[in-house]
Amino acid sequence: MEMETEVSAEKKEKVVLLVGPPGSGKSTFCESVMKSSHRPWSRICQDIINNGKAGSKAQCLKMAIESLKEGKSVFIDRCNLDREQRSEFIKLGGPHVEVHALVLELSAQVCISRSVKRSGHEGNLQGGRAAAVVNKMLRSKELPKLNEGFSRILFCYNDADVETAVKTYTMLGPMDTLPSGSFGLKNPDTKSQPGIMNFFKKVSAVPAASSSSNEATTPKANDKIEIVRVSPAKLVVPTLAFPSISTADFQFDLDKASDIIVETAEAFLPKLGSARLVLVDLSHGSKILSLVKAKASRKNIDSGRFFTFVGDITKLHSQGGLHCNVIANAANWRLKSGGGGVNAAIFKAAGSDLEAATRARANTLLPGKAVVVPLPSTCPLHNAEGITHVIHVLGPNMNPNRPDCLNNDYTKGCKILREAYTSLFEGFLSTVQDQSKLPKRNNQATVSDSGEEDSERNKKYKGTIASNIKSGSVDDSGKKTSKGWSSWALALHIIAMHPEKHLNIVLESSDHIVVINDQYPKARKHVLVLAREESVDGLEDVGRENIQLLEEMQNVGLKWVQRFQDEDPSLIFRLGYHSVPSMRQLHLHVISQDFESDHLKNKKHWNSFTTSFFRDSLDVLEEVKSQGKANVESEAVLRGELRCNRCRSAHPTIPRLKSHIRTCPSPFPHHLLQTSRLLARPDSSN
DNA sequence: GTTCTAGAAC
């Protein structure tokens, strides 16, 4: 049992964030190092990333990810002066990537004069403006701290310091590492730099920084509540972390189990693209980890794609720095929490979201089987650790005190354990495919390329063209062309037609409806009830013949509201349809009224849920019953101003609106309250 | 429907 790190101890890429205002020498530093370093470096400079022009943070991130994939270390050459700006780059860190900060604390005077010279040269900014920029940036400066996630921070205050730092990084060969920790920090309480005020009096009339520079530097203000937001799953290599199945409480033989783990993993890796499998155990001395590690290396399995890791499976990102998007649970047959070990830990960390989501998929599990449970984006495990799915697995039991004991029958036991890992990896594979497929898979509705399924659809599809023309062809938005629907607009249709092919995202289904989580929820809870009727694509296609369907959709929607409110009675919901849906297949939105979501990004999003464009399910039903069709609002209202859904006040931008609605104390408008279109629990504060 | 990005606004 060796004590080396469990992640194969090979070379680690570095991400070095340069931290300093314009003119502090960031680019010069990078260039000096890259001139003679033996390590492959990529300098990612926001000022020129866009074909020589300035670009965005997102572009820098993207390029950093690409460079890391190519095995290069990267310099992030942008100001990175506050914690927020740095945070997303820190998330690039992981088992194979270390993140450092190099802080260039040169005097403001030096920075400004260099900056003035440079911008003068380019003829853009005159001196006063460059100075103002530097000043503004220094005002909100927050020095980096180790607890942001850096493994190493180095401070430089003058040219000599910089020179030493250049040497340090130049000498850093591809296989070398630098000691972790914070180095060279001179003056932990960083009041504004001496000299900056005086200098400013000379340079420009920009008002000097108020002396309340403390907000950036008192650690407590910044450290106490930080929600770790994990970068979108797409940026992360799909990774499954799984515990050893059956070897703890179920007392399965370790040697046999490790053989099975290594063999099934080896068989699956080729199917998984670049995705990774990680066997996790809580303790350092774990026998199963060392067995698996030894056997995997004997078989020459790629240790970048299959490796072992010591840590708490519910805290792999926050504590272990390992990005995983899927974790496996060593479940019990009832799929209930409790029992200690991994099962208890995962249920505890995921909260009631996991129980509800599990319940929606299955009530029990047989030995050898696995069930994939998508985690809602509001689940703590999803938010804090980036876990999008939990896969419950049940293995064979050799413990006489537990149900279904196999009495040492290892012929059966091995077969079941093999089956368990196979089901687990297959479940993981389905999440990987689903991620890459949903947005882009083009399930052609254009030409008959094969099979009767298509020709069948073509008939219907001609029908829709006819009705489009009849209704005046209101379709410049790009979702419907004269040829048909764009591929992206078909996703719901495909799921509604074949829910059995999308088991990992379907929450519930019947002959007439399918329920899924909105892939980009616009509120804390946001599910869609899809109609399975082939030719009903939106409200405009609804008629008296669909009344039963609309009623079932309404009832199913209500049931999910109940379920969500059982978990959190403060949630308030509305049920309704978009007047003109963007995606094919009639779908009812069940959406909580907090609109607390990073996916709510623009005016159209907001207005589509909070104006008359959103047609309450009950109103639609009444209209169809009384007049045979539903009224729809014009898309023009989507371009209207941004108004609070409670007090109706107007706001200039989405971010300002969002910060208003977080705290707006007004009750909801009368028409919603009176007609009970708004679904709130009696005790919730409305 | 989302993503990406140029350019306006600050």
Place this chain on the structure above:
DNA sequence: GTTCTAGAAC
């Protein structure tokens, strides 16, 4: 310099 939106591409 950053933030934010609108519009094109998918």
